[in-house]
Amino acid sequence: MDTRLLLVSHASTAAQRAGRFPDDDPLDARSLAEAEAHAARLRLAIADNAPAFVSPAACARETAAALGLAASVEAGLADLNYGKWQGRRLADLAAEAPQDIAAWTRDPDAAPHGGESFSQLVKRVGxxxxxxxxxxxDRTSTRPRDVIAVTHAPVLRAAVVYALGAPPDIFPRIEIAPLSMIELRRSPRGWTWWPASH
Incomplete structure (x- = not known):
């Protein structure tokens, strides 16, 4: 049986809006309202009995709840590990260590922050x-098995890179907004990226 996977990026957080790297930030009232507004769209996109998974992060778990999902926590859906940059403002880091930021944004194997590189994230998400x-x-069914996961924009980027078999260095050219949904399908020929059907 084929798998139809909807990946949803969590609602925006105050940290994102302030240009900070995440630090297990919860959603604020604005973010919760945005997520609740997307719940109906999600219900139209996926079967009622689809298994749901979520990143361990508070913002992802709260987004899943606001979307009406009873999701199981999956460590494999955790955000990129930002190491010593966690909670820091990107603008401050760019002023303090511009060479580290430049390396990290251009080289998928770079992890000057002591955390996870994008190449490592692609491997983990794969x-x-x-x-x-x-x-x-049920391998005789012709209908894809629906699965949904609420996670982080870097995880969605990594999933697209993995599904397409693309080199990880294309990651800066993939933009994922809060509450974006992407659809991937797994068939005997492997993973494919489908236009969103929602």
Whole structure:
């Protein structure tokens, strides 16, 4: 049976709006309202009984709840590990260590922050994608098995890179806004990126 996976980026956080790297930030009232406004759109996009998964981060769990999902926490959906940059403003880091920021934004293997590189994230997300598509039991069904996951923009970027078999250095050219949805499908020929059907 094919797998149809909808990946949703969490609602915006005050930290994002302030240009800070995440630090397990919760949603504020504005973010919760944005997520609740997207709940109906999501219900039209996916089967009622679809398994739902979520990143361990507070913003992702709160987004999933606002979308009406009873989601299981999955460590593989965690945000990129920002190491010592966690909670810091990008503008401050660009002034303090411009060479580190430049390396990180251009080289998918760079992790000058002591956290995770984008290449490492692509590998981790690829492992989660493969595991998420292994749960099909009815191999005679022609209807794809729906799965939904609420996570972070870098994870969605990594999923697109992995699905397309693209080099990780294209990551800065993929933009993912808060509450964006992307659709990936797994068939015998592998993963494909589909136009959003919602």
């Amino acid at each position: 492992e989660w994608l493969e595991a998420s598509s292994d749960g099909a039991t």
